[in-house]
Amino acid sequence: MKFATKAIHAGQEPDPTTGAIMTPIYQTSTYVQERPGVHKGYEYSRTHNPTRTALEKNLAALENGKHGLCFGSGLAAMDVLLKTFSPGDEIISSNDLYGGSYRIFTKVYQNYGLKFHFVDMEDTSAILPFITAKTKMIWIETPTNPMMNIIDIAAVAAIAKKNNILLGVDNTFASPYLQRPLDLGADVVVHSITKYIAGHSDVIMGAIVLNDDVLQERLSFLQNATGPVPGPQDCFLALRGIKTLHVRMDRHCENAKAVAQFLVAHPAVKKVYFPGLPTHPNHDVAKRQMKSYGGMISFSLKNDELEVAREVLSKVKIFACAESLGGVESLIGHPASMTHASIPKEEREKVGVTDSLIRLSVGIEDVEDLVADLKQAIESVVK
Ligand code: P1T
Numbered sequence: 001m002k003f004a005t006k007a008i009h010a011g012q013e014p015d016p017t018t019g020a021i022m023t024p025i026y027q028t029s030t031y032v033q034e035r036p037g038v039h040k041g042y043e044y045s046r047t048h049n050p051t052r053t054a055l056e057k058n059l060a061a062l063e064n065g066k067h068g069l070c071f072g073s074g075l076a077a078m079d080v081l082l083k084t085f086s087p088g089d090e091i092i093s094s095n096d097l098y099g100g101s102y103r104i105f106t107k108v109y110q111n112y113g114l115k116f117h118f119v120d121m122e123d124t125s126a127i128l129p130f131i132t133a134k135t136k137m138i139w140i141e142t143p144t145n146p147m148m149n150i151i152d153i154a155a156v157a158a159i160a161k162k163n164n165i166l167l168g169v170d171n172t173f174a175s176p177y178l179q180r181p182l183d184l185g186a187d188v189v190v191h192s193i194t195k196y197i198a199g200h201s202d203v204i205m206g207a208i209v210l211n212d213d214v215l216q217e218r219l220s221f222l223q224n225a226t227g228p229v230p231g232p233q234d235c236f237l238a239l240r241g242i243k244t245l246h247v248r249m250d251r252h253c254e255n256a257k258a259v260a261q262f263l264v265a266h267p268a269v270k271k272v273y274f275p276g277l278p279t280h281p282n283h284d285v286a287k288r289q290m291k292s293y294g295g296m297i298s299f300s301l302k303n304d305e306l307e308v309a310r311e312v313l314s315k316v317k318i319f320a321c322a323e324s325l326g327g328v329e330s331l332i333g334h335p336a337s338m339t340h341a342s343i344p345k346e347e348r349e350k351v352g353v354t355d356s357l358i359r360l361s362v363g364i365e366d367v368e369d370l371v372a373d374l375k376q377a378i379e380s381v382v383k
Contacts, residue, residue, distance in 0.1 A: 003062070003177060004246045011057030012239070023054040025236045047224045051232035055239050056207075059197070062176040062242070063189050065209035067216040069223055070235065074172065074192025075100050076228035077206030079108075081168065081188065083222050084215070087113025089136040094121045094151060096144035096351040099340035101170065107342075120351070122282055124155040131163050141170040142179075143286075146298045146335045146359045147352050148273040150282035153289055157185025166215075172196070172326070177249045178291045182211060195326030196295075198241040199248050203234040248328065251364040252295030258367045259360065259374065263299050266375070268382040273298040273352075295362045296325060298335070303382055306355035310334055313358070315377035318369055325361035330370055333359045 001010070012023050026049055031042040042048050052070055060068035071077040078101060085091070093105060095118040105116045117130045121140060138160050142151040153169060160167035168188040169181035175196040181189050191197055193205035210216060223229060230238075253276075260274040275286035276293030286293055301308060312332075313321040319332040323339050333339055336355045340348055348354075362370065 001061075006058070006061045007177075007245050008243050010061035011054045011059075023051055023236065023239060025232045026050045027232055045232070046227050046229055049229075049232050049235070051235040051239075052230065055235040055242075058239060058242060059176075059191070059193075059207050060209050062245075063171070063182055063209040064180050065182050065189065066211045066213070067209065069208045069216075069219055070193070070230050070238075071206040071208070071223070072228045072230050073204045074170075074190065074194060074206035075104055077190050077192075077208050078104055078170075080219060080222045080226065080228065081190065081208060082109050082114065083226065084218055085109075085114055085136055088115075088134060089113075090115045090117065090130075090132065090134040091137045091139055092117045092119055092127055092130045092135060093139040094141055094144055094149070095119055096147045096149050096353075097139075097141045097170070098145045098172075099335075099342045101141070102340075102347075103342040118347075120149075121151045121156065122149050124152055124159060127156065127159055131159075131165070135163065135165050137166040137168055139168045139170070141173065142289075143173045143275055143294060143296060145173060145296075146273075146333075146340065146357065148275055148280070148296060148298055150275050150280070150286045150289075152282070152285045153179075153181050153184040153186060160187070161185065173294055173296055174290055175245060175249055175294075175326075177246050178253075178294060179289055182209065184289060187212060188215070193238050194324065196249065196252070197245065197326075198238045199245065199327060200237070200241055201324060201327035201329065203230075203237050203241075205230045205234050205238055248364055249292075249295075252362060253292035255364060255367040255370060256293065256295040256297055256360075256362040259362050259370055260297050262371045262374065263297070266378065268301055268303070268378050270300045270302045270304070297360045297362060299358055299360070300354065300356050301358075301378070301382060304354070304356045306336070308381055309356040309358050310337070311381045312377050315380050316373055317376075318365060318373040319360065319377075325359075327361070328364050330363035330365060331361040333361075335359050 033039040056068035
């Protein structure tokens, strides 16, 4: 089955009781058993819920994986993955990543004895000096949040395989429509479903997709033992969102390309970070491993002042100044003071997250309106 057909059908059968074409919201905490241990496959909703099962199967199909697991947020998915490691284990992570991912690494799991190395992986050979017998996972985001760096997943997978290290990929920015890391050799894919997958800014959820049966057993155990599961209504909303994932992504990509071209041509703009631009340093890798380039863009202004950048965010009328991304509506953010504020300024600036950087999640509105909105906001600030 091809992608769009899977998006609409995978994991979902007409409801066996009524024939309802949409998987119902099984708003139940428990399931009646005929006698102890004799039941229809469901005992308690922390362990299993049919609406969640449908979503987990659907996501596994979209990522070409064997197993899917859903969680109450993207960070809850990462949290459960991190719980599979032990004190002394080391993780090599891309150096540009979501502020909350950096925070869970350095402010939570470092205290439990895990050690993290943050590496610029645009040249994948930079990973090699950090590999030791203690290295248990390489962790990458690609495109990265917020600098839109592109990391060659197949090249990192080759390094990981050779050294018997797990490769985890946060595929949130691309979505499985644009990029499927398991096909490129990754072991584990993590998503913030909150973003493109659900796509309507109305749920917080996360997922892990993988092929390995042993790791799946361990993750399922931890999902049940520690309990960070999503509710059935959120799973229903995500399933509904996914039915249009491919259509939405095509428009996000098309609109973002036009917005990036507008920004590149604007005299007040200093730099545009978008993997779809031929001038992007890893455009060729993006072209190879992604179907298209996504809806996320970062840019800076020639006037490199914090207040000028923040002023642009207050002048937009269609773009909404808000954290998050991947919804149908366009959002604008200031990473240094919003999504990446939990990363120390010196660390942030090393990877390019300067005080003047602005991030866009380009929605699926009419692109002429989006360009006009950015134009008036930039020109009202930069005279
Ligand atoms: O918000 P949550 O569902 O827990 O997902 C966390 C997360 C994980 N990975 C990436 C790449 C992310 O971008 C996020 C969340 N990011 C934002 C809220 C943001 O505005 O960047």
